[in-house]
Amino acid sequence: MTKKIIDLQPEVPFHTYTVAETESQLKTTAVEGLTSEEAEARLHLHGTNELKGDGGVKWQKILWRQIANPLVIVLLIANILSFATKQFPEGGVILFIIIMNATIGFYQDFSAEQTMEALRNMSSPTAQVIRNETRIVIPNNQVVPGDVMIFEDGDVIGADCRLFEVFNLETDEALLTGESLPAQKNLDLIKSVEQSLGDRLNMVFASTTVVKGRAKGIVTGTGMNTQIGKIATTLMNVDTNELTPLQKRLNKMAYCIMVAAIVLVIVVFAVHKFRYSNEIAIYAISVAISMIPQGLVAIVTLTMAFGVSRMARAKAIVRRLSSLESLGAVTNICSDKTGTLTQSKMVAVRMWFPGDGYYRISGTGFVPEGEIFRQGESINNEPHQDEKVTLSTGSDQLLRIIQASALCNMAELRRTNHPEAHGEWTAIGDPTEIALQVLAHKAGMPKPELVENGFELIAEFPFDSSVKRMSVLYRTSDEYLIFTKGATERILGCCSHYREGDTELPLNSEKNNSIQGDFTSVIMDKVDALAEQGLRVLSLSYRKFRPTPGVDLVHGLKRDEVESDLVFLGLVGIYDPPRAESLPAVMKCYEAGIRVHMLTGDHPSTAAAIAKEVAIIPADTDVKNSSMVMSADKFDALSDEEVDRLVELPRVVARCSPNTKVKMIAALHRRNLFAAMTGDGVNDSPSLKAANVGIAMGQSGSDVAKQAADIVLTDDNFATIVEAIAEGRRMFFNIQKFVQHLMSGNIATILVLVVALAIKDEQGDSVFPLSAAAILFMNLCYSSPPAIGLGLEPASETNMKKPPRTSKQGLFSFEVLMDMFVYGIAMAVLSFVPFVLVLFVLEDGQLGKKCNVGYNDLCDTVFRARATCYATLTFLILSHAINCRDIRNSGWQWSRLKTVYHNKTLWLSIVIGAMILFPVIYVPGVNKNVFKHMGISYEWGLVFAALAIYTAFVEMYKFVKRRTMA
Missing domain, CATH: 3.40.1110.10 (Calcium-transporting ATPase, cytoplasmic domain N)
Incomplete structure (x- = not known):
């Protein structure tokens, strides 16, 4: 996932100007300041000294974004079809799922975009300036370029200024530079135009704080033209609405499902020579509904919600559900140093x-x-x-x-x-x-x-x-x-x-x-x-x-x-010593195929020393001659083409500015890498937004960083990121498992329904192997609950020992698609064969007439065959949930079966699903009138034989895959 980033306008390098040159450039004097009239004119020209926003996202647009989701559209279709077939309970459940997902999505989007407000709140409400040769106090939003500002101990600086008088001045610039120690200011002229913010000691910047001393300065930038304003500009021009890979794949699947459902409806009517009747219409609608995984969106949401709960216990607060899935695909982590990899304790x-x-x-x-x-x-x-x-x-x-x-x-x-x-x-x-x-x-x-x-x-x-x-x-x-x-x-x-x-x-x-x-x-x-x-x-x-x-x-x-x-x-x-957990966490990242980069405001020697201690760079790295360590001025001076020609992006970039971090994220994106960025200061917020996953520090982080991030770590611990990535990977593979379970079950149902169109009764109508109620009930009670259980599966032992997945290893990889159809076809065959055996071999072959409408004396055989097909398909779908626990290895291994207490939801859903089957088949009135089948006896032998054959087939299939697939 890439995000749109625009270049900022070049700034005037006032740190390279003498005081006299600054006065000349801004047409002011350090002694007299501006006149009231000139200040008023400049206020109209430059605007107020405030950070501008775009007014936020309108609630109507947010709501429309929830409804316009392709998967929601599929659910709406399923809802309409359910009501059309008078399946009101099913329709009510689907409607509830739609409303629940729209509500969650609306709340997430509406509450997330508060970054600009947090930035605005950081400004000082008043400022001391010299106007008309007099020292006065004015609202900070009335400050203009050319004003002479006065700072004292404890003040929040209201604008960017070129200093001309300093007495023991120290400012806390951590929110811009990331440095933990105050900056000691002086009046020395700086010759380098590309000097990093932390080394522009003759300048002070808006929203930083005076720790000690006092000073005077000429205002060089206000509002969006300050350094913090440039951060705000970057944030405003980062597209945060781009879909994650999972969302994109689910949307593509939704479109395919819609097309397939329409085709199946046409097939049903074509088999009946486009002759219309209520039964044919209901069957066509039932076939279409069987194609739609009604519980998919709800299960994805629930899986992510459970992931959020697990991460909260691991001291990571997930602000956007989609970020958990994105974490599982991370290939590179760009981390701040102070307080993230280190203890922030000298x-x-x-x-x-x-x-x-x-x-x-x-x-x-x-x-x-x-x-x-x-x-x-x-x-x-x-x-x-x-x-x-x-x-x-x-x-x-x-x-x-x-x-x-x-x-x-x-x-x-x-x-x-x-x-x-x-x-x-x-x-x-x-x-x-x-x-x-x-x-x-x-x-x-x-x-x-x-x-x-x-x-x-x-x-x-x-x-x-x-x-x-x-x-x-x-x-x-x-x-x-x-x-x-x-x-x-x-x-x-x-x-x-x-x-x-x-x-x-x-x-x-x-x-x-x-x-x-x-x-x-x-x-x-x-x-x-x-x-x-x-x-x-x-x-x-x-x-x-x-x-x-x-x-x-x-x-x-x-x-x-x-x-x-x-x-x-x-x-x-x-x-500043590294955290004890940092080195093991970095090593786990490398074991998982993830590269770690340190982007910090500290000096190169300090940054390189810490990087060696936590294994970001080898201990024997020659810092002065290694391309793995680079200062921000050198990295920023490289064009995009020169950066792309580097064999490897630097592991350590020192003296970083906000733009340096954004440039690194952009470079990673151009290499088709999936980047996570950690940070705590306001200076980190543009890169937190630009990264695929932004991770802010909860204890030391600014409000701006937290609101720009996707995930907030409450313990400020880099090691927690590794747990978050592991959770992201676990969740992705679990989604893959239950999607495979749902879709292969749907494929099996569709094949049974479509193939059965060839079986005609005495009137020439197709004999339906499953009723509409049975299809809907099967999706609701036998497919969705085990899928929820699969979403809660614990991570495998190799979860963090494999490299990040590539685009070819997405949700619908070749192997997953192959499995869906192989398992679907196998379940369809093993469900359809008992239906045919009961209908034509074990019974008298009496197909009766109007058996699709209701029970009559001639429909006994059809109703028993339907019950057999229904029971067989139900048991196969329930047992298939166990097979889906692992894509290659057996789900029936003792090492997996003995961990039943780790995932009680899955096993309870299977047991309860199997128990529900018997009332559906044997309760009078319910079986014949609702599900249009009846109790069976010897047919259970066919059901359990099909179950045994399917289990053996799956084990043989996985054995072949283990031997033939890399």
């Missing part, structure tokens, strides 16, 4: 100290359980290199770096005491600081313990994006200590020495204890080595402080004075 995993080398920290998440191991100069996890260390056995340098991690830190780590939380650990604060606080707990020196032991906070210099450092001053009983953490290049600029063991050495000495030359380059080499492992690297430093007498340590200290002459302690590598 954790410290590596340290490096001058002289001591690398350290490894075990444990994951917020749980402060783990140990520290010294690894020498290798960062490989080779067991013989590991040496467990503690604060008591480690160097004084380890003690200092743990103190710095705990004290230069505002995060809090707590253990929940609430009974329902089961003592789980929770954290409050910046993800990076949480990781350091957990490290301190693992080392046995948490911040609360240090404070209790005499460490008193005197002054704090919070993290500032302009210097990328944080510093604290603590007092102990006998000394003052300064601890500083931050980006390595900014920390080294404040350091004059580094610590090696218990010795402090100059950073730029000619000769040191362990290194010769400038030690700064050595440190940066270690930073690069850790970064190549996908780690975010922080540097820690400290120094002893001697306060100047009379200086106010709380308010009198200057930052430059505190952050100077520091001693470099070491490096800490932090990363």
